[in-house]
Amino acid sequence: MAQGFEGEVTQSAEPGRRRAKSSSAGSAGTVTRPGKRARPVLAWFLIPALALYAFVVLVPSARGAAFAFTDWDGLNPMRHFVGLANFRKMLEDEAARDALRQTLIIAVAITVVQNAVGLLLALGVHSRIKSRNVLRVLLFAPAVMTPVVTAALWKYILAPEGALNGLIAAIGPDSWQQNWLGDPTLALCSVVGIIIWQFAGYSMVIFLAGLQGIPQEVYEAASVDGASDWRRLRHIILPLLAPATTINLMLSIIGGLKLFDQVWVMTGGGPGTATETLSTLIYKNAFQFNEYAYSVALAIVLTVFVAVISGGQYRLLHRQGRAAR
Amino acid sequence: MRPTHRLVAVMTAGALATGACSSGxxxxxxxxxxxxxxxxxxxxxxxxxxxxxxxxxxxxxxxxxxxxxxxxxxxxxxxxxxxxxxxxxxxxxxxxxxxxxxxxxxxxxxxxxxxxxxxxxxxxxxxxxxxxxxxxxxxxxTFVGIGALYNKKAMDEIGAKPPTTWSELLAFCDAAKSKGKVAFALGNQTDWVTQLADYALIATTVYATDKDFDQRMKSGSATFAGSGWKTAMAKYLEMNKRGCFSKDPLGTSFETSVAQLAKGDAVADIQVTSVLNQAESQAPEGTEFGLFPVPATDNADETRMPGAAxxxxxxxxxxxxxxxxxxxxxxxxxxxxxxxxxxxxxxxxxxPNDQFKVDPALQPLVDFQKEGKTVPFMDQLWPNPKVQQAHFTGIQDLFADKADPDTVLQQMDQAYKEK
Incomplete structure (x- = not known):
């Protein structure tokens, strides 16, 4: 999340900085000198924040990561160095492979569908329809709720004799009723569906902010040129929405890869291991199986995985966004 | 708000938030x-x-x-x-x-x-x-048991009595089904619930004839796959096939299953006896509950009940x-x-002591304890928590038709051998 926002700030600030340099060059060197002197001084002001960050995040994370190379069970004061044994175990662990596959399916499905739905909603509420402000609030409302609470509610709604099957029974044949969270082939889809329901409004808000930043003149010029709605969307709106798209895709892929709460509340990773994700597997190994060191190794792999995928995705989208502009 | 006031407000809020989780x-x-x-x-x-x-x-x-x-x-x-x-x-x-x-x-x-x-x-x-x-x-x-808690009114409505043999248990399922009720509420979406019906049956299918099973497991001369565990799992699945359980047990949570028992939609629920209080608190006033050990054979004398600290x-x-x-x-x-x-x-x-007034519903557990017909909860004697997890996952896979008893029991044997 932070990477996406930082990237955008740097990118948009760049032209401004160039302009400042050129203007200062034109008005004699005296203007630049205080800036150069001020930088080392200003850097000292970063030290308290960096020290706090190191104390709260970096040092504990590094110390925690070191457990991955031990056989610690999370309880016993004794532990031994085992090298890469926990990482080798991961390669042979069928549960880890299943969890990785399901995590990828969830992340890709959420990223694609949530953003497509979010974009459509944004385009809808950006138009001049009546009550669009009410619609914006209603569509964004699920994103404000705590994921654990919504997951608990949906768990009841999706129960075999829950509200959804009750509704289906009232309007359609019995065969339409499903065991939404209890059928291994459906459970993963149900979980993904709930997450999209909750966060599509979140993506919508970011797209909406992007849409509102597109100057009206651009639309008017396109109208004068006789561009159809589709061509306006394809050649004007989507390229100019690149920054919003980058942020949305980053947030949804990272959220999808480290998904825990909704899965834990709705299915606990079941039935069997049908909805197990890397995060739920990490939790189970750490706190249920006495395999703390192995869970840390899994967590390191997940961190690297998230960093590589989101970093690669960011670079790709960033390049495409710049090319479009 | 002045900064000092803000600090005090934040600290107060923090203290309140911390206090909310505990009682002093x-x-x-x-x-x-x-x-x-x-x-x-x-x-x-x-x-x-x-x-x-x-x-x-x-x-x-x-x-x-x-x-x-x-x-x-x-x-x-x-x-x-x-x-x-x-x-x-x-x-x-x-x-x-x-x-x-x-x-x-x-x-x-x-x-x-x-x-x-x-x-x-x-x-x-x-x-x-x-x-x-x-x-x-x-x-x-505490001493708790695992047995079938039943709603007495619902039992009367289907015109049945607590079954004492396996054949009677299947007939009990049929009677409940014919009256539009669930015989046994089952919330297998909640992982720890998956084990209870199995334990209730295993008490008889394993321990009635093999008291030393746990010692033999420890010494390596017995396996889950080669024991009465297989019989119990087959019976568990037979009950499911016969329609003894709630509709779609894998989508039913523990809370829902207790509510089904409390309302009388389900006649019974194979549960830990301590759940009795929860069922009573959700049931309409005047609802009475009972308890019966789950039979697994046609010889009532063989029936055992899991009971342990x-x-x-x-x-x-x-x-x-x-x-x-x-x-x-x-x-x-x-x-x-x-x-x-x-x-x-x-x-x-x-x-045990003389001053304790037993809830009449729990009398069968007291009787079984006195007769020495209780067996410890199976997981209490396992060497690590992975066996229990393999059992939970295995039962869910059995109910989802993704595994058979042999596969599940082999996975449990494998987990048993781990540290």
Missing amino acids: TNASGGSESLRIAAVATDRAGMEAVLKAFQAKNPGEKIITTYSDTEQYQGTLRTQLSSGTAPDVFFTWPGNGNPGAVEVLAPTGYLADLSGRSWTAQIPEGIKPLTQVGGKTYIVPM GAGFAQNAKAKNPELASKLIDFMATPEAMNLYAGATGTLPSI
Whole structure:
């Protein structure tokens, strides 16, 4: 999340900085000198924040990561160095492979569908329809709720004799009723569906902010040129929405890869291991199986995985966004 | 708002938020307070005991924290390893789960209670579950069973009686189905519920003819796959096929299954007997409940019932207030405290005494205990928590047609061999 926002700030600030340099060059060197002197001084002001960050995040994370190379069970004061044994175990662990596959399916499905739905909603509420402000609030409302609470509610709604099957029974044949969270082939889809329901409004808000930043003149010029709605969307709106798209895709892929709460509340990773994700597997190994060191190794792999995928995705989208502009 | 005011406001909010998770009684001047942690399911029992303890020890400050089982296990382990664990805390007897005495005691975090006078009164059937290496580490509080809790009104409505043989049990399922009711509510979406029907059947299919099964497992001369476990799993699936259980058990949670029993939509629910209180609290006024052991053969004399110490409390070896912690542990071992705890949680006191008034619904458990027809909970004698997890996952896979009993039992055998 932070990477996406930082990237955008740097990118948009760049032209401004160039302009400042050129203007200062034109008005004699005296203007630049205080800036150069001020930088080392200003850097000292970063030290308290960096020290706090190191104390709260970096040092504990590094110390925690070191457990991955031990056989610690999370309880016993004794532990031994085992090298890469926990990482080798991961390669042979069928549960880890299943969890990785399901995590990828969830992340890709959420990223694609949530953003497509979010974009459509944004385009809808950006138009001049009546009550669009009410619609914006209603569509964004699920994103404000705590994921654990919504997951608990949906768990009841999706129960075999829950509200959804009750509704289906009232309007359609019995065969339409499903065991939404209890059928291994459906459970993963149900979980993904709930997450999209909750966060599509979140993506919508970011797209909406992007849409509102597109100057009206651009639309008017396109109208004068006789561009159809589709061509306006394809050649004007989507390229100019690149920054919003980058942020949305980053947030949804990272959220999808480290998904825990909704899965834990709705299915606990079941039935069997049908909805197990890397995060739920990490939790189970750490706190249920006495395999703390192995869970840390899994967590390191997940961190690297998230960093590589989101970093690669960011670079790709960033390049495409710049090319479009 | 001035910065100092803001700081005070934030600190106050923080203190309130922290306090919301725990309950404290009677602030005392200066002395270290007694910190206690327990699982939320046993809150009523612990509160009843603490009220009596507080009356005997006025002026002592007691802070108690309750949390759900999974959260409790994770938090307790973290607190123990970081030296911040409470003085007295809930611990499961035996082995097989991350918060069990056999998992925690070898690390040196639990105080040795072997020298206490009450240890001599612990019944022989429970004693091994309170000890590690011959030393006692917990005071066992309750004796619980696993059987079919049933709604008496719903039983009358289907015109049936509690079954005593396997054939009668299948007929009971048919009778319930014909009257539009569920015979047994089953919430297999909640992982720990998956094991209960299996345990209820295994008590008979394994232990009626093989009392030493656990010892043979330990010595490596027995396996799950080659034992009565296979018969029990086949019967579990037969019950499912016959329509004995709730519609779509894998999509039904524990809470839903208890509600089905309480309302009478389901006639019975194979559960831990301590769930009786929860069912009673949700049922319409005047609803009466009963309990029957789950038969697995056509010889009623063979029927056994899982029954074991369900809750225990340990003292932190590095308790901040060791004197008061010891005092509480000793108080918990008295008939007064045990009866209060058992009465509030719908269980029996682990050390039987004449002063305890048994809930009539639990009489079959008392009778089976007296006749020596109870067997320990299976997981309490397993070497690690992975066997239980393999069992949970396996049952869910069986119900989803993704595995067969042989595969599940082989996975459990594999997990049993691990450390």
